Amino acid sequence: MKAVIQRVKSSKVIVNKKIIEEINKGLTVLIGFEKEDTEEKLQKMAKKILNLRLFEEKFSKNVLEINGEILLIPNFTIPAITKKGTRPNFQNSMPPNEAKIFFEKLKSILQKNITTKAGIFGADMEVEIINDGPVTIILEV
Template identity: 40%
Template sequence: MKALIQRVLQAEVRIDGAIQGSIGPGLLVFLGVERDDNEAIADRLLQRVVRYRVFSDDDGHMNLNVLDIEGSLLVVSQFTLAADTQKGLRPSFSAAMSPAEAEPLYDYFVRETAQYVPVQQGKFGADMAVSLINDGPVTFLLAVS
């Protein structure tokens, strides 16, 4: 399971022009579910996401996490994070979990993460327009298997 996290001042996701979710300061999380992922892997990843220190302290060092700043998460499903880009000029998605299996795991990640921080989300499998004001920019790819 992979999470591409971006530190944001604000972010929102729209579906058919309507706002589906929006946050102020926090993390925009693009979540990719891979073929062998399960709830235990999701638990490990969500712990990393909410505790990953990407926010600056008073000295300008990245020592604070989203919990420390009382921020929020905007979680957006992103199956393309499971792409194999090692060969050729077209990505392979053979490592991605099928949508029927991935959606409950995505929902689990969102539900469990919401026990720690406020969470907004996109809609699994939908075409979405995501906008953000990047803070930094600060972007990390977290992967757990």
């Protein structure tokens, strides 16, 4: 499981030219699931996202402590293998039917702790991000 996490001033997701979700200060999380991911890894990822100190001076506060929000975006391209050639290989990506279940579970875990909005699994989305910093972290569990 891999995530690209960006500290944002605001972020929104657009489908069919309509804003479907948007957040103010918080985190935009692009999440990709891999074939070998487990429930244990899912729990660990959620805990990391919620507790990662990316805010305030010297990175002293997490998204919960600043009363931020999370915009969670499913992204099957994140686990791509790019070691050979110039075309990404997606053989490690979790099959869509399983990945959708993992995505919904992660969203549910996060929503129990913080305002969490999400993109639509499998949709062609535009994601607008006003990165704060910029601060971008790649997280792998």
